[in-house]
Amino acid sequence: MKPFDFQRADTVPDALGKLAPGGAYLAGGTNLVDHLRAGIREVDQIVDVSRLDLTEITETSGGSVRVGAMVKNSDMAAHPFIRERYPMLSEALLAAASGQIRNMATTGGNLLQRTRCVYFYDPTTPCNKREPGTGCSAIAGFGKYNALFGASEHCVTTHPSDMCVALAALDAVVVVEGQGGERRIPFAEFHRLPGDTPEIDTNLRGGELITAVELPPVPVAAHSTYRKVRERASYAFALVSVAGALHLEGGNVKEVRLAFGGVAHKPWRAQKAEAYLTGRPATPENFRAAIEAELADAQTGPENAFKVPMLRNTVISVLEELVENRTAQRRAEQGGAA
Numbered sequence: 001m002k003p004f005d006f007q008r009a010d011t012v013p014d015a016l017g018k019l020a021p022g023g024a025y026l027a028g029g030t031n032l033v034d035h036l037r038a039g040i041r042e043v044d045q046i047v048d049v050s051r052l053d054l055t056e057i058t059e060t061s062g063g064s065v066r067v068g069a070m071v072k073n074s075d076m077a078a079h080p081f082i083r084e085r086y087p088m089l090s091e092a093l094l095a096a097a098s099g100q101i102r103n104m105a106t107t108g109g110n111l112l113q114r115t116r117c118v119y120f121y122d123p124t125t126p127c128n129k130r131e132p133g134t135g136c137s138a139i140a141g142f143g144k145y146n147a148l149f150g151a152s153e154h155c156v157t158t159h160p161s162d163m164c165v166a167l168a169a170l171d172a173v174v175v176v177e178g179q180g181g182e183r184r185i186p187f188a189e190f191h192r193l194p195g196d197t198p199e200i201d202t203n204l205r206g207g208e209l210i211t212a213v214e215l216p217p218v219p220v221a222a223h224s225t226y227r228k229v230r231e232r233a234s235y236a237f238a239l240v241s242v243a244g245a246l247h248l249e250g251g252n253v254k255e256v257r258l259a260f261g262g263v264a265h266k267p268w269r270a271q272k273a274e275a276y277l278t279g280r281p282a283t284p285e286n287f288r289a290a291i292e293a294e295l296a297d298a299q300t301g302p303e304n305a306f307k308v309p310m311l312r313n314t315v316i317s318v319l320e321e322l323v324e325n326r327t328a329q330r331r332a333e334q335g336g337a338a
């Protein structure tokens with residue numbers, strides 16, 4: 001590992017002031033340290049931000065929930081605001097990594113974790129994301145984790161985060177601080193598709209520090225869930241995952257939120273499926289038609305074609321589960337009132 005200068009920041013302005021060109025912030029270190037060790041990344045300087053006072057989960061006057069960038073993934077998953085108002089987010093966090101890693105990993109670091117493509121992790125192979133201009137080995141190579149949506153000829157990989165799939169469904173806002181002051185980035189604009197610059201994952205500007213994630217009030221999210229399909233029951237990244245929320249009125253879909261993981265370079269908000277379902281009866285036939293509307297744009301190769309039926313079945317199953325729970329909940333409420 002290349003030697004680097006190490007500094008610790010006590011406040012946000014201190015962190016912004018200390019970061020030098022070629023430097024990186026260090027939070028939980030569960031992704032960055034792996035990259036330094038594997039020779040995927042070299043830095044001249046580390047600014048440790050893990051002790052910044054950004055560890056609170058609070059409610060804003062507008063009813064949003066503000067999660068500090070240094071809140072650990074395990075603490076966010078367990079917080080009553082998250083469990084009660086955004087269960088899909090709590091479930092997504094708990095579906096990730098292991099207990100030990102969740103105790104170290106932070107909200108800000110999770111947003112910036114990088115792909116798990118095997119070629120990105122192998123410095124002996126070409127990878128445009130690791131070394132621009134060298135080519136994409138995954139296109140003709142091991143493609144199990146390749147994207148269905150939004151890939152380019154330069155990169156076909158997927159985003160690995162579970163937390164971010166739920167944040168996409170919730171229209172979260174990423175709050176960042178830079179030399180020019182605070183900036184608020186809508187979640188849909190935070191991560192990028194690969195295009196011809198796959199080495200750039202997000203629209204964060206150089207030196208900016210993530211200070212918080214804000215979750216707007218989303219009443220439908222109280223009735224939500226997260227389903228992750230993976231090769232082992234724990235400690236594995238998603239092949240596909242689905243964050244879903246559903247609000248029914250008289251058997252019709254009043255509001256639906258759907259976001260997918262494991263299928264694109266960024267968490268994928270299923271806008272076509274949502275648009276198809278809204279206002280229609282909540283039937284298995286309509287759930288199937290909704291996912292087909294989204295899948296019309298899917299691009300597959302021999303190694304990732306299995307994700308199409310996997311995603312279709314997972315989406316239908318998640319929506320059916322949400323309908324069943326809703327029906328059971330309403331019956332219980334009516335029974336209680338009688």
Ligand SMILES: Cc1cc2nc3c(=O)[nH]c(=O)nc-3n(C[C@H](O)[C@H](O)[C@H](O)COP(=O)(O)OP(=O)(O)OC[C@H]3O[C@@H](n4cnc5c(N)ncnc54)[C@H](O)[C@@H]3O)c2cc1C
Pocket residue numbers: 024025026027028029030031032033049069095096097098101104105106107108109110111112113160161162163208209210211235236237238
């Ligand atoms: C074995 C293993 C299994 C895993 N399984 C899963 C899984 O199933 N699902 C999943 O979603 N994740 C999984 N992860 C990934 C894990 O969630 C991330 O490593 C973690 O969330 C990163 O957070 P961190 O605080 O450790 O970030 P760090 O490693 O400290 O930082 C990551 C990046 O973010 C930057 N950074 C950190 N904080 C800030 C900030 N506030 N502002 C600006 N830049 C910042 C750093 O400079 C670095 O570039 C796994 C990790 C491991 C090691």
